[in-house]
Amino acid sequence: MxxxxxxxxxxxxxxHLEHDGKLLLVDEQGKGPQLPIKGRTTVEDTIxxxxxxxxxxxxxxxxxxRRSVLQLGDSTTTVIKGHPNIEWPKHWAWKDDVISDSSVxxxxxxxxxxxxxxxxxxxxxxxxxxxxxxxKVKRGHFVDSWTLPGGYLDxxxxxxxxxxxxxxxxxxxxxxISENADSIISQNIFxxxxxxxxxxxxxxxxxGSKLEFKLKDDEISDVDWFSxxxxxxxxxxxxxxxxxxxxLK
Numbered sequence: 729m730x731x732x733x734x735x736x737x738x739x740x741x742x743x744h745l746e747h748d749g750k751l752l753l754v755d756e757q758g759k760g761p762q763l764p765i766k767g768r769t770t771v772e773d774t775i776x777x778x779x780x781x782x783x784x785x786x787x788x789x790x791x792x793x794r795r796s797v798l799q800l801g802d803s804t805t806t807v808i809k810g811h812p813n814i815e816w817p818k819h820w821a822w823k824d825d826v827i828s829d830s831s832v833x834x835x836x837x838x839x840x841x842x843x844x845x846x847x848x849x850x851x852x853x854x855x856x857x858x859x860x861x862x863x864k865v866k867r868g869h870f871v872d873s874w875t876l877p878g879g880y881l882d883x884x885x886x887x888x889x890x891x892x893x894x895x896x897x898x899x900x901x902x903x904x905i906s907e908n909a910d911s912i913i914s915q916n917i918f919x920x921x922x923x924x925x926x927x928x929x930x931x932x933x934x935x936g937s938k939l940e941f942k943l944k945d946d947e948i949s950d951v952d953w954f955s956x957x958x959x960x961x962x963x964x965x966x967x968x969x970x971x972x973x974x975x976l977k
Contacts, residue, residue: 796922850878855936900942
């Protein structure tokens with residue numbers, strides 16, 4: 729059976745059961761658990777996420793956590809994210825092994841990919857007038873809007889280093905974040921695709937008159953200082969409003 733046939737002929741709901749890095753996979757007949765083979769490049773016997781009825785047939789007690797809607801080509805599939813109420817299933821698949829096996833159904837691979845957090849580091853830069861620095865962005869999620877400086881973390885990067893790097897790249901300013909700086913960690917899911925974002929935001933106090941900006945032409949169009957109330961009125965990101973509310977008193 730081809731992947732197209734699997735997507736078109738099966739139910740449009742599947743269950744993503746995960747327990748501490750272990751994922752339940754079944755074969756085309758719903759029998760499991762099945763294990764992926766890392767690096768397999770041929771499509772052999774397809775292994776996939778189970779349906780609700782197949783989980784019931786395997787006599788697994790589980791609880792639903794949330795639902796995501798995945799769009800693959802012309803097919804729309806609902807994936808129910810759940811937690812199995814069982815001891816750690818050491819005989820299930822490691823979720824990290826799913827990505828590199830071509831015999832794993834794309835819905836399962838997409839679901840694993842979307843279960844990984846997206847990490848962002850940001851800054852609440854405060855000057856001597858207790859105003860917060862914001863930048864108007866040209867690209868990304870909030871075009872032509874005012875946001876806090878920051879961006880996605882590199883894979884091997886500590887959040888403090890990532891926030892400092894983003895400030896230098898975007899605004900041309902060199903900042904230092906102390907290890908005991910006030911900070912906030914916030915998490916949210918904003919779309920039906922179920923992607924989880926985590927923002928690590930630090931407060932940095934500076935002498936604003938000493939900063940010399942060199943804006944990244946293709947990313948930032950302007951910078952300015954705002955009072956707490958003005959910043960909350962301008963911010964369009966939930967992460968920004970949360971950080972400004974808690975780090976700027």
